[in-house]
Amino acid sequence: MPEIVLREALKRGLEEALETDPRVFIMGEDIGEYGGAYAVTDGFLKKFGEKRIKDTPISEQAFLGAGIGAAAAGLRPIVEFMSMSFTLVAFDQIVNMAANLRYMSGGQISVPMVIRAPTGAGVQLGATHSQSFETWLAEVPGIKVVCPSTPYDALGLMRSAIKDDNPVLVAEPALLYGVKGEVPDEYYEIEIGKSDVTREGSDITLVSYGYGMRPVNDAADTLESRGVSVEVIDLRSLSPIDMDAIVASVQKTNRVVVVDNARRRGGVMAEVTADLQQSASEWLDGPVMRVGSVDVPWPYNRGLEREVLTDTDDVLAAVAEGYGL
Amino acid sequence: MGDNGVDGVADNLDLYRQMYLIREFELACGENYSKGLIRGFLHLYIGQEATGVGAISALQDDDYVVSHYRDHGHALARGLDVNRSMAELFGRATGTSKGKGGSMHLFDAAKGFMGGHAIVAGQLPLAAGLALAQQYNDTDALTICFFGDGSTNQGLYHETMNLAAIWKLPILFFLENNMYGMGSSIERVRAGGIDFYPGMATYGIPAAEVDGMDVLAVKEATELAVARIRNGEGPQFIEAKTFRFVGHSLADGQKYRGQEEVKEWEDRDPVAMFPAKLIEMGLATADQIAEIKAEVGEAVATAVKFAEDSPEPDLSEIHDDVLA
Numbered sequence: 001m002p003e004i005v006l007r008e009a010l011k012r013g014l015e016e017a018l019e020t021d022p023r024v025f026i027m028g029e030d031i032g033e034y035g036g037a038y039a040v041t042d043g044f045l046k047k048f049g050e051k052r053i054k055d056t057p058i059s060e061q062a063f064l065g066a067g068i069g070a071a072a073a074g075l076r077p078i079v080e081f082m083s084m085s086f087t088l089v090a091f092d093q094i095v096n097m098a099a100n101l102r103y104m105s106g107g108q109i110s111v112p113m114v115i116r117a118p119t120g121a122g123v124q125l126g127a128t129h130s131q132s133f134e135t136w137l138a139e140v141p142g143i144k145v146v147c148p149s150t151p152y153d154a155l156g157l158m159r160s161a162i163k164d165d166n167p168v169l170v171a172e173p174a175l176l177y178g179v180k181g182e183v184p185d186e187y188y189e190i191e192i193g194k195s196d197v198t199r200e201g202s203d204i205t206l207v208s209y210g211y212g213m214r215p216v217n218d219a220a221d222t223l224e225s226r227g228v229s230v231e232v233i234d235l236r237s238l239s240p241i242d243m244d245a246i247v248a249s250v251q252k253t254n255r256v257v258v259v260d261n262a263r264r265r266g267g268v269m270a271e272v273t274a275d276l277q278q279s280a281s282e283w284l285d286g287p288v289m290r291v292g293s294v295d296v297p298w299p300y301n302r303g304l305e306r307e308v309l310t311d312t313d314d315v316l317a318a319v320a321e322g323y324g325l
Numbered sequence: 326m327g328d329n330g331v332d333g334v335a336d337n338l339d340l341y342r343q344m345y346l347i348r349e350f351e352l353a354c355g356e357n358y359s360k361g362l363i364r365g366f367l368h369l370y371i372g373q374e375a376t377g378v379g380a381i382s383a384l385q386d387d388d389y390v391v392s393h394y395r396d397h398g399h400a401l402a403r404g405l406d407v408n409r410s411m412a413e414l415f416g417r418a419t420g421t422s423k424g425k426g427g428s429m430h431l432f433d434a435a436k437g438f439m440g441g442h443a444i445v446a447g448q449l450p451l452a453a454g455l456a457l458a459q460q461y462n463d464t465d466a467l468t469i470c471f472f473g474d475g476s477t478n479q480g481l482y483h484e485t486m487n488l489a490a491i492w493k494l495p496i497l498f499f500l501e502n503n504m505y506g507m508g509s510s511i512e513r514v515r516a517g518g519i520d521f522y523p524g525m526a527t528y529g530i531p532a533a534e535v536d537g538m539d540v541l542a543v544k545e546a547t548e549l550a551v552a553r554i555r556n557g558e559g560p561q562f563i564e565a566k567t568f569r570f571v572g573h574s575l576a577d578g579q580k581y582r583g584q585e586e587v588k589e590w591e592d593r594d595p596v597a598m599f600p601a602k603l604i605e606m607g608l609a610t611a612d613q614i615a616e617i618k619a620e621v622g623e624a625v626a627t628a629v630k631f632a633e634d635s636p637e638p639d640l641s642e643i644h645d646d647v648l649a
Contacts, residue, residue, distance in 0.1 A: 025461070051461065057491070062450045062484035069454020069468075072439060073389070075461060077454075096444050097451055105432035105440065106422035107646035141647050165649035 001182035009151035009183055010040050010116075010172065013158030014078065018048050021076060024162065027054035027063055028080030028116075037082045038118055038177055064090040064115070068097045068167075071113040076162065084119035084171060085131045098167040099142030112165045114158075118174035119147070120211050120261055124305055127297035132262035134171035138238040138271075144192050145238040147171040149213040151181035153236055156190030164192060171238070173211040173261075195242035197249065201229035204255040204325060207246055207272060209235035212261035212310060219315035228325050238268045243275050250280045255323045257289040261310050264292025289322035291315055334608055340382060340540050341600050341609075342617045344374040347398045348596045349625045350407065354397065354414060354428075357629060358575050363414045365427050370398030372570035375595035376501050377402045379543025380469060380563070383551050389437045389459070389468040391452040394429040395569075396441040399471055403438045405431065411628035417635035424638040425646070445506075446472065446479035449498075453489050456496035456560075467495040467554045469547075475506025477521060478514060486560075490528040493559035497550050498530070500564040501537065507573045508581040522564040530562045537567030538593045570594070 004012075017024045026041060032055040035042035045053045056063040060081065067077040081087050087094065094115070101109040121130030138145045144166055148154040154172070161168035190196075198213075199220055208216040213234055220230040231249050235241065250256050256276060260269040273288045294308040319325050351369040358367045370377065373395075381390060381402040392399040400410055405421060413420030414428050421431055429443035439455060442448035452470030459466045476482055477500070489496050500521055504511055511519050525532035531553065535546040543565055550561035568590035572579045579587075603609035 054492075057484075057487060059484035059488060061481050062453065062488045065447070065450020065481070065485075066454035066457055066488060069439075069451040069456070070458045070461070071454070072451070073455045073458030075458050092444055092447060093450065096447055097442075101440070102649070103646050104422060104426045104430045105434065105646075106420070106425055108422070108432050108434040109439070110649060112649075144648070 001184050003180050004151050004183050005177065006148070006151045006154045006179050006181070007038065007040055007177040009155040010158055013155045013162070014041065015044070017078070017162045018044070018052055023074065023076045024078065025052045025054065025075065026078045026080065027056050027067065029056055029058055029082050031055060031080050036080065038174065041080070060086050060089040061093050065093040065097060067113050068093060068101070068111055071111045072101065072109050076112050078114040078116060078162065081115065081117035083129055084117040084133050085129050087115070087117055087133050087137070088131070094137065094143065094167075095140050099140050103142060110165050111167045113167045114161045115167065115169045116172060117169070118177070119171040120173050120175060121298045121305060121309060122175045122211070124300055124302055126300040130298040132171070134169060134238055135260070135262045135267035137169050138268050142167070143239070144168045145171065146192055146236060147173065147210040147238055148236065149173065149176065149210050149234055151179070151183050153190060153196070153234070155183055156188055157192065157236065159189045160192050163189070168192065171210060175211055190236065193237045193240040193242060195236055195245045196234045197231060197245065198234050199230060199232040201231035201253065203229040203253055204257065204319060204323060205231045205233060205246070205249040205253045206257050206259060206315065207233045207235065208259040208261070209238065209268070210261060212259045215310055215312040215315050216259050218312040219319065222312070222316060223319065223325065235268070241268065241272060243272070243279070246272060246276065247280045250276065251283045254283055254285045255325070256284065257291060257315060257318045257322060259310060259315055260292040262293060263295050264290065265295045267292065286322045289318040291318045337603055337608055338613060338617065340378055340544070341603065341614070342621060343378045343382075343402050344540065344596050344599065345617060346407070346621045346624065347374045347378070347401050349621050350397060350401060350411070350628070353411070353625050353629050355575060357415070362633065363428070364416070366394070367428050367575045368395040368573065369569070369571050370395055372590065372594070373501060373503060373537065373567045374398055375540035375599070376537040376543055376565045376567045377471070379540040380499055380547045382544050383547035384469060385466065387437065387464065387466040389439050389452070389455045389466070391439050391448050391455065391468060391470045392441055393445070393448060393472055393476070394441070394443040395473070396429065396431050400431040400433070400438055400441070403433070403436055405433045405436060405438060407624055407628045408631040412632040412635045415632035415635065416637070417632055418638040419631070419635040423642065446476035446481040448472065449476070449481050449485035450488070452496060453485050453494055456489070456494040457492065459495050460492070465555050467497060467551065469497045469499055471499045471501055473506065474500065474502045474504065474511045474515070474521070486525070486528045486530060489560040490530055495554045496560045497547070497554060498560060498562045500562070501567055502564055503567050503569050505573070505582070508577070510581070520564070522562060525562045530560050531558070532562035532564065534564045534566065537565030538595050538598070540595055540599055
């Protein structure tokens with residue numbers, strides 16, 4: 001199978017949508033002339049023209065809101081934020097408009113829009129540019145949230161997101177844009193709301209998504225080398241969360257550690273933890289162990305930032321503390 | 326719509342009928358709010374009827390109308406079903422949003438009425454996006470966006486004006502300047518006085534001021550702006566000076582303004598002045614006016630009865646329409 005990087009996978013998903021569906025257009029800050037802050041849309045302006053590739057002013061509320069209006073009128077806008085941190089500026093529009101409109105209108109208004117944003121810390125951008133608000137938006141009814149960790153998932157989820165009749169936030173782990181992976185030439189989609197068991201095992205379940213999959217996979221390798229059989233689940237979707245798959249895995253392994261690259265407090269893994277406590281405690285040999293990044297504003301300094309972020313040692317420590325493995 | 330005919334008689338009477346319908350509808354809302362049959366926040370359009378009716382009468386069927394939380398008048402002027410609109414305020418299953426929207430969130434997508442939006446200025450970019458789709462699809466349709474003076478102090482006001490201007494969107498920004506954002510007079514909260522239209526020069530958006538108490542003046546100003554937009558001239562801006570004769574909502578005791586000021590505006594009440602003018606000019610008879618009043622009175626009474634008799638939404642509908 002051919003290997004491509006995650007950025008290319010996203011690009012392929014966007015490009016084929018632009019080629020096949022005239023209702024699809026992309027807008028965002030510096031996505032055209034500049035080529036996109038992370039170069040996902042590089043070359044698009046030349047290929048598709050100004051009507052389909054719209055550079056916007058630095059007005060996150062206005063262009064996100066305009067995307068909602070365009071979607072309500074039947075187009076399928078893809079709106080890019082330069083950083084997940086900047087979605088905060090447009091939260092009112094995302095929550096009160098994109099997510100609420102269908103319900104408030106008694107089902108009359110659809111908002112088939114994709115919101116793309118690079119997410120996560122790790123390159124010393126400091127507190128304002130390193131945040132993971134996908135975990136906040138995953139709490140909001142009326143919007144779906146996905147987060148790929150591989151090029152294969154990035155393309156499959158992007159295809160599904162663009163076809164979805166709901167607003168879908170695609171959280172793109174910024175540190176993974178350059179990661180390589182196999183992507184088939186044959187067409188496929190990945191269903192939103194379904195997780196992926198990326199490694200089968202019988203002793204313990206590790207659950208994560210996005211950039212959190214990196215420490216989880218490393219920890220799984222270490223545990224396997226010690227003779228522990230690890231099952232790994234990549235959530236792929238943060239809303240809806242595929243609890244059935246997690247519970248099924250826990251019924252098999254009786255041990256679970258949930259891992260978030262975002263801040264530990266609140267968030268997706270708090271939700272998973274609470275659900276497991278309620279629906280799977282009889283299957284568990286120990287507490288649901290939760291790992292997340294430290295609950296402080298993200299520091300700039302390299303050493304401090306590394307210490308704050310979830311890493312392999314944090315995962316292994318939780319496995320040892322909870323289950324003595 | 327927008328064709329005034331040979332003598333304009335039919336259209337004039339229809340403008341009056343719409344204004345009177347809104348007035349009676351709003352009075353019935355207030356009454357049923359007092360009875361506890363309508364709950365939540367209720368913002369009445371009483372006093373501003375000529376603005377919404379005059380503006381919307383200048384539109385085509387395929388245009389979009391976007392409103393704010395004081396949306397009953399725009400909804401009715403756009404032809405939303407009176408019964409279903411009242412039922413929505415009563416929170417009933419037969420309501421326009423099946424009882425899930427309420428007074429501030431009326432919708433009828435089939436009529437291009439895209440809400441009822443209750444976060445101040447939040448509707449502005451939505452309207453720009455609807456206009457973007459109209460431009461994208463290469464139609465001659467446009468979007469009219471109503472907003473109040475209070476929304477002009479939100480950042481979105483600037484953001485949306487700028488976006489619409491640089492993209493030359495087919496949108497008519499319609500400011501209903503009723504002089505108060507809830508209890509704050511614009512003189513207290515805005516630098517630069519009570520006139521907004523001169524500021525549009527900043528964006529290169531052509532802007533006009535109109536007497537919002539004069540339904541024909543509003544209609545004419547809107548027709549002019551609409552023609553420019555359909556001609557590809559980009560966004561236009563109209564500021565209508567108007568006034569709500571009642572409080573911000575039914576919870577408002579109006580401690581922030583004097584009765585003399587209210588009285589001054591009430592003397593220019595379009596619902597009273599317009600029919601008097603029509604009769605005086607020989608464009609309508611007292612009988613015709615009386616007939617309209619009787620018809621409208623009956624329609625509103627029917628709507629209240631319809632709403633009262635309508636079922637509450639089934640509790641099983643809680644999870645409906647969250648996602649497609």
